[in-house]
Amino acid sequence: VYYLKRMCRKHILDYGPTSLIPRRKLPFTAEIIEQLVTSPEQAYGRWTLKWCSREGRALRAFILLSAATGMRKAELTVDAASVFDNTCASRAQVMWCLRGRVYTDPPPELLANPRDGDYVIVIPPLSKADQTGEVWGANPIYIPYLADEVLCAFSALAAVELEDPVPAPQRARTPLISPSGEQPFKAEWLDRVLPRLLTPVVGAAQVGEYSWHSMRIYKACALLAAGASVPTIQAMCRWQTEESLAIYARLNPGAYSYWLQRSLRAN
Numbered sequence: 001v002y003y004l005k006r007m008c009r010k011h012i013l014d015y016g017p018t019s020l021i022p023r024r025k026l027p028f029t030a031e032i033i034e035q036l037v038t039s040p041e042q043a044y045g046r047w048t049l050k051w052c053s054r055e056g057r058a059l060r061a062f063i064l065l066s067a068a069t070g071m072r073k074a075e076l077t078v079d080a081a082s083v084f085d086n087t088c089a090s091r092a093q094v095m096w097c098l099r100g101r102v103y104t105d106p107p108p109e110l111l112a113n114p115r116d117g118d119y120v121i122v123i124p125p126l127s128k129a130d131q132t133g134e135v136w137g138a139n140p141i142y143i144p145y146l147a148d149e150v151l152c153a154f155s156a157l158a159a160v161e162l163e164d165p166v167p168a169p170q171r172a173r174t175p176l177i178s179p180s181g182e183q184p185f186k187a188e189w190l191d192r193v194l195p196r197l198l199t200p201v202v203g204a205a206q207v208g209e210y211s212w213h214s215m216r217i218y219k220a221c222a223l224l225a226a227g228a229s230v231p232t233i234q235a236m237c238r239w240q241t242e243e244s245l246a247i248y249a250r251l252n253p254g255a256y257s258y259w260l261q262r263s264l265r266a267n
Contacts, residue, residue, distance in 0.1 A: 026209045027217035027250070033067050034150050035201045044196035054164055055179035059193075061156040062177045062185060065122075066212070068153035069141050070219030070237040073212040075125040076177050077187040084175050084183050089125035091171035094157065096120050105168040111158050114145040120154050125176070129240055136238050220249040 011019060037060050041049050050056045062076060076089055096106040098118050103110075122141040130136045145154040164181060166174045175184040195207045202210065216237065223233045234245050 024247070025211045025214045025217065027221045028067070028210065028214045029218065030151060030222070032198075032201055033063065033215075033218070036197055037063050037150065037156075039197050039200075044193070047193065047196065049197075054181065057156075057160050057163060058177050058179045058185065061153070061160050062190070063215075064151060064153040064156040065143075065177070066215040067151060067218065068143050069122065069124075070216045071125070072127055072216060073187055073190065075127050077185045077190060078183070080186055080188050084178075086172075087126055088184055089176035091166050091174045091176055093123040093125065093176060094120060096161075104171070106161060108162055108165070112162055114154065114158065116145065116147070118145040118154070119143055120157055124238060127238065129238060135240065139235070139238075217248050217250070220245065224249045225255050 008020065039049060041051060041056075043049075049059075051060060065071060065076070066073075078084065078088060092104075096103045096111065096118075097120070098106060098110040099115070100117070102121070120143045122143065124130070124133075124136040124139065124141060126133050127136075143153050143157070146152040149155075160177075166181075174181065178184055190212060194210070194212060198207050198210060220233055220237050223236060228236070230242065230245060233249055234242060237245070237248075239245055
């Protein structure tokens, strides 16, 4: 331990006190996410965005579901070498509470005309923190219908259900979020698309400061700024330890300034 401390001390003397600080991605903000899901339909390099397409609906659902729940990219996607199987999130993990009744195969007439009090129930997918589903699988996520809210994940998921319906017997064999109806998004494809959509929003110089994990950091920071307790944030973001929460739930400048000013006059 002593030798390791000496090495760290020498590294700081050689490269400065900021050289060992972890470099983490910045959190998204509600404004950034809103601009992402309202990006103009046009060509972004070799790829053209069309929100009215199956791919476009799936992309909006991926963005807004991630923003609402803080899901990791890997919970909703597969890598280039993988395909959809029983370890992936499927349509069977979504149920709809409409007019006080829960449906696994929602009636289109009710889903197309949601009301206050309606919500979608999502069973958390398997994740690196819960590889068998035994930790969070019994703790559903509830996403309410919010009229006139651009960031409403309920509406994005409802659009997928209405435009790309899947019969009940096939829901377990269909990805929860899919640009084709057969396979989930490839993680690498989403990683290529994000900088293209993000550049007009934050500028080319800042694009590298963000990744899809910025969505998860946003969720933790937003809950913290909204006044949620530590146990609530930990439960909603599905962390098993408070150490993870301490890393990601950062105070924003406004909240930091607010508490700093209050502390100056505290007795």
